[in-house]
Every structure is written in structure tokens, then in C-alpha cells.
Amino acid sequence: MKVTRRDVLKTAAAASAMAAIGAPLTQVANAAANEPDEWVKSVCRFCGTGCGVMVGVKGGKVVTVKGDPNNHNAGFLCLKGALMPPIVYSKERVTKPYIRKNGKLEPASWDEAMTLVVDKFKTAIKEHGPTSVAYYGSGQALTEETYLASKIWKAGLGSNNVEGNPRLCMASAVGGYVTTFGKDEPCGSYDDIDNATCFFIIGSNMSECHPILFKRVAKRKQNSPNVKVIVVDPRKTNTARIADEHVSFKPGTDLAILNAMAHVIINEELDNARFHGKYCNFIVDWKTKKKGSFDDYVKFLEDYTPEKVAELSGVPAEQIVRIAKMFAESSATTSFWCMGLNQRIRGVWANNLVSNLHLLTGHIGKPGASPFSLTGQPNACGGVRDTGGLCHLLPAGRLIKKPEHRAALERQWGIPAGTIAPKPGLHTIALWNAFSEGKVKAMFVLCTNPAHSLPNVNIYTEGMKRTDNFMVLSEPFMDAETVKYCDVLLPPAFWCEKRGTYGCSERRYALLKKSVEPMGECRSDFEILMDFAKRMGVDPKVIPYKDVDDVWNEWRMVSAETPYNFSGITRARMEKESGILWPCPTEDHPGTKIRYVRGEDPNIPTDYKNKYKFYGKKDNKAWIILRPYKGAAEEPDADYPMVLTTGRVIDHWHTGTMTMKVPELRRSFPKAYVEVNVDDAAKAGIKNGDDVVLETRRDTMTFQARVSDVCRPGLVFVPWYDPNLMINKLTLNAFDAGSKQPEYKICAVRIKKA
Ligand code: SF4
Missing domain, CATH: 2.40.40.20 (Barwin-like endoglucanases)
Incomplete structure (x- = not known):
């Protein structure tokens, strides 16, 4: 049957509206009036759900997309995903390089633009040292691009000033996982949605921000009415409209609510003593890592009775008791959270407190039971967290500050010992402060829009106006705010015009195949970064790549010595399959849906004595960390109420x-x-x-x-x-x-x- 664009939009709009009220989406198969010549496998360009798409190509142009039936989204897309093609051909596409002259961006050749960029970076390094140059990337860049950029800066230029917008969206989730489990990334998968009997959604408007996952939650509840949904959010969002319990609280008091839930769970004897007694440590003082006992935890929680927290949070004590019991008494509880917990001055603590509830009740490591942070960007997990594209990280969870981690990378990369500088670089806010103060002299911004996305942004856009610092920007759209401030603008290939990998919230790596040629003079960011590195005189041993697949293969082998091990996710497999979840150590391994469990996680020997092994920690136990309630950085007052x-x-x-x-x-x-x-x-x-x-x-x-x-x-x-x-x-x-x-x-x- 031929389906017109009008039909598609009607279907998609209906689907979007249904998602907004929590009802199931209609499957969106975005066939256009023009039947494509071929369908090319790819991934949606937007959120961290990472829906698989098939790109419809006709006459060398993208004419439509439809959902990939073989990916986790089972062919469904939200309206954003279904309407991507016109973005590729926007009249705002940057299709040639530009150099700012007398305040105006003027067209330039690639050679002129790159010569200027390299001159500015070399001058900065010569006059102010390697820490005067920086890379600011993105959870939307391809995995290979971030891995390459991070390696160029850290191993090639001697600067650990490698940051990116994931610092703004998921750094607290990383901090939470690493402090609780010793390793980053969720332990479950999206399949947990189909097995959970209770959903605890806190700090996430899932229905609007991750609509395809929310559709799956809504479907689970629709098909099994006994499934409970708890939504903790000071807004009555569309997500809250399907909740059995919507917990509206005074903003900033959620940490106290989470501790009060733990108090109730213990008081009602709903904790899983067998699990936490065997597999958890109680950390009474984070700074000294001092271990305590379950009794210390009970004592700590005395300050968080439902009655006390009700007064603080505005949530009735009876509701705190109800949701705590719901969480604990279900056969399998999955928690989802996102920016509501992460974008906070106590974001790591908030993350720890959600994981505490799972560890206390044993709702972890079985189908439907998982503490699961949702990610905002399509490749913040696979592209930035995993490859170490931040100022304190090296690939696969290694830390710059640890000599043995630097040494391991130097060996794997075949570069002299001592090449990687031992001091972490500047984190995002410190980096942009330094740029605004003229201390960082040259910044390479790739695939992100900091002049819009940074908080308290006026101070940073003022800094971008300085004439004694330099910013080169790789940005597909002329109307992006940061274009107003860059000194050189480079035209990157966009989404389906290049090849590479995205890794979504559930540790799933999937391939975006190149569907069409880049517009105008656009080049892939892989080509741009390689050109930059060669012109900067980076040692060829650091960048031994012919194409983007070489970068993937190196990264795959770098992962092999770590618990990330996805050496089995070869390009040949990615071409055929619609994403595979790491760890995946061999080419015949199906990928891992549940981590830390014997028989599921390939990092645990099959003859290991216990069922669970939280191998991120030396004693193989997860940490229940005693985190107190602390308020926001700027509380309302008489002037700003x-x-x-x-x-x-x-x-x-x-x-x-x-x-x-x-x-x-x-x-x-x-x-x-x-x-x-x-x-x-x-x-x-x-x-x-x-x-x-x-x-x-x-x-x-x-x-x-x-x-x-x-x-x-x-x-x-x-x-x-x-x-x-x-x-x-x-x-x-x-x-x-x-x-x-x-x-x-x-x-x-x-x-x-x-
Ligand atoms: S839910 Fe996210 S990944 Fe899926 S189609 Fe919508 S925007 Fe794209």
C-alpha cells in the first residue's frame, strides 16, 4: 500500500499524542510518497533511547525514515525520529568552511580554514603550553570521533582538556554508578521493562523525553494492570498521568524522600537481609571510605522518618510509606531517572540513594529489577563515557590520575611511557571559565552548541567574544547560537552522511551506515580531526587510521582487557545486527542483558562461588552509601521566592x-x-x-x-x-x-x- 506523507504525519501526530497521555504509540512506518530505492540501517539522531531507524534513499537523497523492526524499538519511532529527513536538507546547512574577518564569517577554502586553526593551536601551545588548548565535544558525535579526539589531545598534544556536553547531562549518573558499583553504566537492559512489576520513575519526564521507552512502560501497565507505577516529580507531567502514585514534593527534597523510603523498608522488614548481608557494604563516611554495619545504616535513617520528611518535603507521610512498600513488595522493581536527579549539586548522592533502595531490597540482577539511568543524548554512553572523552578519564573506565591506568593505555596505544599527562584537565564549567578569562587560548568545539546549552550562559558568551582566544566550531547549522561566536566554522557531514557507531542508554552499540554523500564541501568529523592531527604534527603512531572502521577496531581491542570487553562486536556483526549490548567478548556471544550475575555476565567465571559479583569493587560487594539530605545551591528566599x-x-x-x-x-x-x-x-x-x-x-x-x-x-x-x-x-x-x-x-x- 502506498502511504502519503500526510498519512504518515497524521499517524505520527496521533502516536505522539498517545505517548503524551501514556497510551501505546501506533507503529510509525514513515513511508513517503516517493518509494525509496534502498533502506539503510541507522540509528535515530536524537535521544539516548537509541531507536533503530531505516533510512530510505532515492536518487542519492534521504527521502524518508522508518523504524527498524529488528532493533529494541521494534519499528516504533516518536514524531521527532520519524521526521528527520528535512533536517538534512535544511537551507541552514553549513556546506563550506568560513573564517571570521572583521566580525563577519567569510567563505574560505578547507586549506585556508585548517591552516588558520592549526596556526592558532600551535601558537597557543608554543606560548602557553599544551593545557592552553582544549576539545569540547558531544554525546551526539560518533563513538569513533570522540575516541579519536580524546586520543589526539591526550596522547598527541599533551592536553587532558577534553570535555563535552555529557558533563552537563549524565556526569552524576556516572558518579553514582562508579561510587556504588565501582563501574559505570546500568546493569540492566530495556528488556527489564517487560518483566518489572513496579516502576519507580524519579526526576524523569519519560513520556516526553524518552517516549519510545515510556510507550513500553505504558504497554506493560496496560497489559498487566497489577503493575505499579510511581512517579516522583514536582510537576504533574504526562508521565505522572499513568502513575498509581504521583509524588509531588518541594524541589530539592527528594534525597530525604529516598532515605525515608529506606527507613520504611527496614521498619516494615521488607529489606532483603540475605542479599545485602552477603553482597553489600555499608559506607558510613564517603571521604574516608569507612565501612560500617547495617545497624549504622538503621541509626542514620532515624533522621528520615516519614513524619519528619513529610514536613520537609510536603509529601504526606502515608504516601511515603505506600511508595516504599510498593517498591519493596513488588517481585521486580526497575527505577528510571534522568536530569531531575543528575542536574543537581547533589546529583551523585541522589543517584546513590536510588541504588541504595535496590541493594537494600535485592531488586537488582534479575529480569525486571534494575536501577537504570536514562541518557539524554544518542551517544553520551557509548561515545563519551565509555571511550573516556572527559578530562579525568581514559577509555573503558580508566582514570588519568592512576599511573597504572595511564601505563596500560600507553602500552595498548604503542606510545612511550609517560606520554599521557598525569594531571586531569579542566571539567566543563572550569574549562569555559578559563576560556572566558583568556587562560585557555584555543578551543575545538565539535557537534554541540555551548552558547545555548551552558548554564548561566551570559558569562560564557561574553567570554567567547574575547579577541585573545580562538574557537573553531564544527557545526552543521548556520543558525546554531555558537556560530555567532566562533572564529572558524567547519562544515561537518551530518548523521546519515557518515559512518560510525552510537551506544545508547542500555550499553547497546549499533552502526549508523553511511546512506548518502555529504552535502557541498562537508567532511566527516573523522576526516576533520585526522586532518587537524596531521597538520599539528601528531605522531603517526597515535593516529594510524585509514578510515573510521580502523578506529572502531582499535577501540574494540582496547576494551578487551577490561570488563567492557566488546571485542566480539565486529563491524561485520554490526552490519547485520541492529545493535549488541556489551560486554560481548567473542564473536558468537549474544551480548549481555544483566551485569554482575553469574551465568549472565561474561566477566564472572561460571564456577564462581556466589551468584552475584560486583567486580567493580575490590571486595566484590556493592556499596550502600549513607548520604544525608542537603538542599539546593540556591533556595528560594524573600527576594526570589x-x-x-x-x-x-x-x-x-x-x-x-x-x-x-x-x-x-x-x-x-x-x-x-x-x-x-x-x-x-x-x-x-x-x-x-x-x-x-x-x-x-x-x-x-x-x-x-x-x-x-x-x-x-x-x-x-x-x-x-x-x-x-x-x-x-x-x-x-x-x-x-x-x-x-x-x-x-x-x-x-x-x-x-x-
Ligand atoms: S524516542 Fe528518542 S531515539 Fe526514539 S525515535 Fe524518539 S527521539 Fe529518536
């Missing part, structure tokens, strides 16, 4: 540079707005559609009001996608001491009718 929070909406993704180019998506959310609670609006004389002034200690902006009961009283919400109304001018750049992730989710604000 309300809380501002930010987030995404279903039809836009991140800074809107892609989704705002799709007419159907732009029409559904044409501009950012402020969501105000009905009671607050009545008090301030604000009606739906009125202009409302938002003022924080950093800036003042005006948004149109949407008055509803979505936000609880005292809270306002603004989506962050709109380049014309950048809410990050108002947000806070305070960050978590451990993960260095900023607290986007909470700051003090005052509002008034304009």
Missing part, C-alpha cells in the same frame, strides 16, 4: 537546532513559555497567555504564561529548546562537587505579570 526548573518538551530536542527546522514540530511548540501553577497565577494576577517576567540573580526574561496544574505551587517550568528565549541566561552554574555537573534543575526566581 519561587523555584525555576527547566527541561524538554516532546517535540523538541536540546537547543532546537534540528527540531525547529521541521515545520510540524515547530508548529506544535513554536516558542518557549513559562508554566505557572493556577494558584500562583491567581495570586499574581496572571492569566493564560499573559506575558510574565522571570527574574533570577543572573538575568531577566519575559515568557508567555501557560497556567495549569502541572507545576506544583511555588514552581515554574520553562523548556530550554528555544534559541530566541534561552532560559539558560537565568539558570545557575553551581555544580556537584563530585561529578561537576551543574544544577540546571533548581534556582530561585521571582515572577510578575509583564
Whole structure:
């Protein structure tokens, strides 16, 4: 049957709306009026769900996409994923290099642009040393690109200033996993959704931010009405609308709620003493790593009775008891969380506290039971966390500060001992502070839009205006905010115009095959980085690659000596299969859905004496860490009495540079707005559609009001996608001491009718 674009959009719009109310999506098969000549296997360009897509190509152009029936999304896509093709051919595509001259970007040849870039980087290194140059990448770059960039900087240029936007979205999740389990990345898989009997969703508006996964949760609940859903969120989001228990709390008090749940679980004797007695340690002091006992934990939790926490959080004590019992009494509980926990000054602690509940109850390491952080970007996990594309990391979870980890990489990379500098580089906020202060002189920004996405962004865009620092930007779209500030603009191949790997939230690596030739003079970021490295005089032994597959093969073998081991995920397998979950040590291994369990995780010998082995820790035990409640960096006060929070909406993704180019998506959310609670609006004389002034200690902006009961009283919400109304001018750049992730989710604000 021939399906028109109009039919497709109707189907997709209906699917999107159904997702928004928590009902199952209709399968979106985006066949266009033009039947493609061929379908090419790929992955969606947007969120960390990592849906498989088939790219329809006709006459050398992308004409449509449809869901890959063999990937985890079983052929489903949300509206964003279904409408990707027009983005490729946007009139805003950058198709040639540019150099800024007298304040204006002027077209240039590749040679002119790269000569200037290399001159600036060489001068910076010569005059100020290697730490004066930096790379700022992305959880949207391909795995091979981030691995290559990190290696060029750390092994080739002597600079550990390698950072990227994943620091802004999942660093606290990494910190949480590493402190609790000793290893990063979730232990379960998306299949847990089909087996869980209780979902604990906290700090995540899954229905809008990960709609295909939420569809699976909604379907599970629809098919098995006894399945319970708990949503902990100060907004009554669409996710909350399918909840058995929606827990609305005073922003910032969720850490206390999590401890109160543990208190109830123990008090009601619902903890799994056999599990935590055998497989967990109780850490009473994180700084000294002092181990304590279960009794120490019980004593610590005395401060978190439901009654005390009810007073603090505004959540009725009876509801805290109900959700704690629901969590513990289910046969298998899976938790999902995202930026609501991560983008906090206590983000790592919040992550630990969710894992504590799983370890306390034994809801881990079996189908349907997993603490599972969701990722915002398509390749933050596989591309940046795993390859070590941050300032303190080396590939496969190794740390720069550890001499034995540097030595292992130097040996594997075949470079002289001592090549990798022993001091970690600057984390994202420190790096952009240093750039703004003129201390970092040359910055290579690839596949991200920091002039929109950094918190308290005005101070960083001011810094980008300096004339004594230099920024080269590889960016596909001319209207991205950061283009206004770069000195050289390079035209990268976009998504289906290049080949490489994405690794999504569930440790699944999948191949994006090249579907079409790049537009104009665009080059893949692999080619751009290789050209840069060669011109910089990087030792050829550091970059021995003919093509992007060589990078993958090296990375695969680097992983082989570690618990990440995915040496069995060969390119030949990736060509055929729609993603494989690591660890995957051999070419006939099916991939790993459950980690840390004998018989499931290939890192555990089949004759190991115990069922579980948390091998990230020396004693093979996971850590229940006693983390107290601590409030936000900027609490409301008499001058700024309300809380501002930010987030995404279903039809836009991140800074809107892609989704705002799709007419159907732009029409559904044409501009950012402020969501105000009905009671607050009545008090301030604000009606739906009125202009409302938002003022924080950093800036003042005006948004149109949407008055509803979505936000609880005292809270306002603004989506962050709109380049014309950048809410990050108002947000806070305070960050978590451990993960260095900023607290986007909470700051003090005052509002008034304009
Ligand atoms: S859920 Fe995420 S990965 Fe899947 S189609 Fe939508 S945007 Fe793409």
C-alpha cells in the first residue's frame, strides 16, 4: 500500500499524542510518497533511547525514515525520529568552511580554514603550553570521533582538556554508578521493562523525553494492570498521568524522600537481609571510605522518618510509606531517572540513594529489577563515557590520575611511557571559565552548541567574544547560537552522511551506515580531526587510521582487557545486527542483558562461588552509601521566592537546532513559555497567555504564561529548546562537587505579570 506523507504525519501526530497521555504509540512506518530505492540501517539522531531507524534513499537523497523492526524499538519511532529527513536538507546547512574577518564569517577554502586553526593551536601551545588548548565535544558525535579526539589531545598534544556536553547531562549518573558499583553504566537492559512489576520513575519526564521507552512502560501497565507505577516529580507531567502514585514534593527534597523510603523498608522488614548481608557494604563516611554495619545504616535513617520528611518535603507521610512498600513488595522493581536527579549539586548522592533502595531490597540482577539511568543524548554512553572523552578519564573506565591506568593505555596505544599527562584537565564549567578569562587560548568545539546549552550562559558568551582566544566550531547549522561566536566554522557531514557507531542508554552499540554523500564541501568529523592531527604534527603512531572502521577496531581491542570487553562486536556483526549490548567478548556471544550475575555476565567465571559479583569493587560487594539530605545551591528566599526548573518538551530536542527546522514540530511548540501553577497565577494576577517576567540573580526574561496544574505551587517550568528565549541566561552554574555537573534543575526566581 502506498502511504502519503500526510498519512504518515497524521499517524505520527496521533502516536505522539498517545505517548503524551501514556497510551501505546501506533507503529510509525514513515513511508513517503516517493518509494525509496534502498533502506539503510541507522540509528535515530536524537535521544539516548537509541531507536533503530531505516533510512530510505532515492536518487542519492534521504527521502524518508522508518523504524527498524529488528532493533529494541521494534519499528516504533516518536514524531521527532520519524521526521528527520528535512533536517538534512535544511537551507541552514553549513556546506563550506568560513573564517571570521572583521566580525563577519567569510567563505574560505578547507586549506585556508585548517591552516588558520592549526596556526592558532600551535601558537597557543608554543606560548602557553599544551593545557592552553582544549576539545569540547558531544554525546551526539560518533563513538569513533570522540575516541579519536580524546586520543589526539591526550596522547598527541599533551592536553587532558577534553570535555563535552555529557558533563552537563549524565556526569552524576556516572558518579553514582562508579561510587556504588565501582563501574559505570546500568546493569540492566530495556528488556527489564517487560518483566518489572513496579516502576519507580524519579526526576524523569519519560513520556516526553524518552517516549519510545515510556510507550513500553505504558504497554506493560496496560497489559498487566497489577503493575505499579510511581512517579516522583514536582510537576504533574504526562508521565505522572499513568502513575498509581504521583509524588509531588518541594524541589530539592527528594534525597530525604529516598532515605525515608529506606527507613520504611527496614521498619516494615521488607529489606532483603540475605542479599545485602552477603553482597553489600555499608559506607558510613564517603571521604574516608569507612565501612560500617547495617545497624549504622538503621541509626542514620532515624533522621528520615516519614513524619519528619513529610514536613520537609510536603509529601504526606502515608504516601511515603505506600511508595516504599510498593517498591519493596513488588517481585521486580526497575527505577528510571534522568536530569531531575543528575542536574543537581547533589546529583551523585541522589543517584546513590536510588541504588541504595535496590541493594537494600535485592531488586537488582534479575529480569525486571534494575536501577537504570536514562541518557539524554544518542551517544553520551557509548561515545563519551565509555571511550573516556572527559578530562579525568581514559577509555573503558580508566582514570588519568592512576599511573597504572595511564601505563596500560600507553602500552595498548604503542606510545612511550609517560606520554599521557598525569594531571586531569579542566571539567566543563572550569574549562569555559578559563576560556572566558583568556587562560585557555584555543578551543575545538565539535557537534554541540555551548552558547545555548551552558548554564548561566551570559558569562560564557561574553567570554567567547574575547579577541585573545580562538574557537573553531564544527557545526552543521548556520543558525546554531555558537556560530555567532566562533572564529572558524567547519562544515561537518551530518548523521546519515557518515559512518560510525552510537551506544545508547542500555550499553547497546549499533552502526549508523553511511546512506548518502555529504552535502557541498562537508567532511566527516573523522576526516576533520585526522586532518587537524596531521597538520599539528601528531605522531603517526597515535593516529594510524585509514578510515573510521580502523578506529572502531582499535577501540574494540582496547576494551578487551577490561570488563567492557566488546571485542566480539565486529563491524561485520554490526552490519547485520541492529545493535549488541556489551560486554560481548567473542564473536558468537549474544551480548549481555544483566551485569554482575553469574551465568549472565561474561566477566564472572561460571564456577564462581556466589551468584552475584560486583567486580567493580575490590571486595566484590556493592556499596550502600549513607548520604544525608542537603538542599539546593540556591533556595528560594524573600527576594526570589519561587523555584525555576527547566527541561524538554516532546517535540523538541536540546537547543532546537534540528527540531525547529521541521515545520510540524515547530508548529506544535513554536516558542518557549513559562508554566505557572493556577494558584500562583491567581495570586499574581496572571492569566493564560499573559506575558510574565522571570527574574533570577543572573538575568531577566519575559515568557508567555501557560497556567495549569502541572507545576506544583511555588514552581515554574520553562523548556530550554528555544534559541530566541534561552532560559539558560537565568539558570545557575553551581555544580556537584563530585561529578561537576551543574544544577540546571533548581534556582530561585521571582515572577510578575509583564
Ligand atoms: S524516542 Fe528518542 S531515539 Fe526514539 S525515535 Fe524518539 S527521539 Fe529518536
